[in-house]
Amino acid sequence: MMQEKLTEKALDLLKQLISIQSFSGEEDKTANAIEDWFKAFGIPFERIHNNVFAKNKYWDENKPTLLLNSHHDTVKPNKAYTKDPFYPHVEEGKLYGLGSNDAGGCLVSLLATFTYFYEIENLNHNLLMVASMEEENAGENSLRGLLPSLPKIDVAIVGEPTLMQLAIAEKGLVVFDAVVKGTPSHAAHPNDNNSIYNTIEVLEWFKNYKFEKTSKALGDVKMTVTQINGGSQHNVVPSQVELVVDVRVNDAYSNKEIADLLKSQAPCEIKERGLKLNSSKIDRDHPLVQSGIALGRTTYGSPTLSDQAALTCQSLKLGPGDSTRSHSANEYIYVHEIEEGIDLYIKILEGFIKQN
Structure with a gap:
């Protein structure tokens, strides 16, 4: 029942995020909405600029840390839109709106997953949830700028649309x-x-x-x-x-x-112009990847760039939605992709961080 409730709340939040203009550097109102998520579930959080982040309840400095990250800024809608980019609505199972696929669906799915595990004791990793700003323009206040204020990160899942397949490398x-x-x-x-x-x-x-x-x-x-x-x-x-x-x-x-x-x-x-946007990867035999493979997920290399480029630890790109829809006119994500995404995120983490 908790997972069902979280999925329902995640879809509600995604609709709210779509309705708020949040171009890179202008994410203050979507950051407020994300704060409201944590408040509603009684989860302490911090905010630096428009980055909002939280730790799981039983944080232990002696344990390694798994970062769950996705962004809440968007590009500007292109001129080919025929639908209102800020009007979230469902047609034939598709939730339309700017940022629905890139990367709102990933963000709300990771928020639901973090909340699911928040109060679970004896995890073998700490969980750090970061909803970051300025990903689309690699801004100074993006995840890269936030990292010095965060605890040491040992491994990461970066939420970007991959059809919930495992992008184990990124150019x-x-x-x-x-x-x-x-x-x-x-x-x-x-x-x-x-x-x-x-x-x-x-x-x-x-x-x-x-x-x-x-x-x-x-x-x-x-x-x-x-x-x-x-x-x-x-x-x-x-x-x-x-x-x-x-x-x-x-x-x-x-x-x-x-x-x-x-x-x-x-x-x-x-x-x-700069050298900071390096390639990223995670070993195929890493337990996080193996947990996904055990659930029938396939591995591949991603040609697109994300906040993974800011990380020095091993990182996995993974999320609901399809990268080919990103930055397209009349952007959408299927409702069932978010439902399945939350379920798979939870199962992958259960195979990686949950102690039996």
């Missing part, structure tokens, strides 16, 4: 700014060093470059030129063309290794 990200130079001139005059023409060869290099190391879980590093900018008027050859290069990094490389490789080999000037 990292490095964004590069590249510059292709040439000789500026009037378009009417000969110029054998046209920066735009020089860019053709550089683009071919990026298109064809292959990183040597592959990964069993994440495959190859994927490098993509995503932006190009050059020239300001029809009769002037520009001095340079600017490129943006998106590199999704597997767990065979650190972000610094990728940056060093490209800076030494690329046929143009190139500089990384």
Whole structure:
């Protein structure tokens, strides 16, 4: 009966979260709603900025800690929406609304799971629940900024839509700014060093470059030129063309290794914007993963980025919903996905942290 009640309350909270605008950096009202969840169940909590977090009742400093984390910020709705993104409603079993799939369904399911275990004694891990802000823009006050204020974390479940399959690895990200130079001139005059023409060869290099190391879980590093900018008027050859290069990094490389490789080999000037978004993984034989496998869950590597990039411990990405729906128009999550998600979260944790 407790699980049924928690599932009902989780769905109610998700509808409330959908109805509140919570773009990255503007999550104060959704943080209030999450506070209300903890108050309703008599669970002490803390709040730093719009991050809300709580510990299980029988916290023991001598035990390792399992983090349960998901975020309550959203991207802005795209122009293709035909439904009101802030109107939560169910049609044919689908709960529509901005943030329903990414990652509201995961968040409320983890809150329900944490609450289920909150008063259970003799767990072999502490439980730390964190509803975090600014995940979508990797902001300074996101989980990364909160970590120094949290207890030491030994292993984590990061709630993102995975169809409740086990994402045991996640690609990292490095964004590069590249510059292709040439000789500026009037378009009417000969110029054998046209920066735009020089860019053709550089683009071919990026298109064809292959990183040597592959990964069993994440495959190859994927490098993509995503932006190009050059020239300001029809009769002037520009001095340079600017490129943006998106590199999704597997767990065979650190972000610094990728940056060093490209800076030494690329046929143009190139500089990384930052190196903090590294790849993540958890061993397939980790007891947390094995608990999921025993319930029929499969393992895979995720190409998308999450708050896992902020963690240095082993972490598992797992949650209800489908990643392909994230950031899409008329975003939705199936009601049954949340029901099943809570049930599976509880069963996976029972196989990992609950003492018999």
